[in-house]
Amino acid sequence: MKQIYKPDLNSFLSTLKREKTNRIPIAELGIHPIIKEKFLGRKITAIKDEINFWSNAGYDYVKIQPKVNFNQYKEEFQKKYDVENQSVNRNWSSEEAGLILNDADYENYSFPKTEEISYSNFEEAVKYLPDNFGIVGQYGDIFTMTWELMGFENFSLALFENYDLVKRINNSLGELILNMFQNMVSIPEVAALWYSDDIAFANGLIVAPETLDDLFFPWLKKIGELAKEYDKPFIYHSDGLLFDVMDKIIDCGVTALHPIEPKAMDILEVKEKYGNNLALIGNIDVDLLSRGSKEEVVKTVKHNIETIGLNGGYCVGSGNSIPEYVNFENYMAMIEATKSYDYTF
16 A cells, blocks of 8 residues: 655664565665755755755655864865856865875874864754654765875875875774764664765775775774664665675674665665665666656666565665756655555565
């Protein structure tokens, strides 16, 4: 029978635990404000507006991050421009020169301090949460910010020529972001943790597995241990081809994987090999959502539900995120196809 879509946090959490539920949840890591404001028909100016969007669109949670000032980092790498009179921020990563090239640069770099991190967004959100609706605490990029701060070419050389500097940067970022998760996981209304950090391209890992073993997986495991201690699902996001390290991801305590990028991994293969250990989120191609037809979107959603989702452990969502250039009607078609599916359990 067709389901009335009200927030159902318990169903979402059960899905993340690979349990069979009476519907398939929808989930996203990021949705551009332009898309959210188009849905609401008004500007988003406060946490209450965010909750109104996520709950009314059909999600069972609002994603919230701590407030942390990375201004020195952002000012160097973010470039802004307008698209059709809409203000749109683009993030660009430095391939060459970064901010920290030597020990003196590291000493002079102003990392945020843990006491400067604010959790006021969480405090505000708690006031407005609908029934059976929760918070997903999210942050990420310990590995990514490590190489971005150096520039990828310098980072690659430093892996061989100045690994101590790489480790110092990685440890500074890791301790800072781990502290965020330690604080987020202790908030009762935070129902799940979501860590994002891209470690792969569509055709393979960004760096050798041995490098990830030292700069990435120890931090992922520490966050996974926090989630396990508090009995909260742990979602991990990385684009790209992850088969070579999938067992390590699972060993770190990850319970759900996002976004199963379609051009990198076949979701049927991922489900067959790892569905007993991982819930799967996403996989609806962003290019399809941007340039395809509504009929193609609906067909893909139904295919994923019927081949991946009906036995539990799958949330419908994009194969990355919802940027501002996604066709709004296609985005809505993805949501409505999930909501209106005639579930037979």
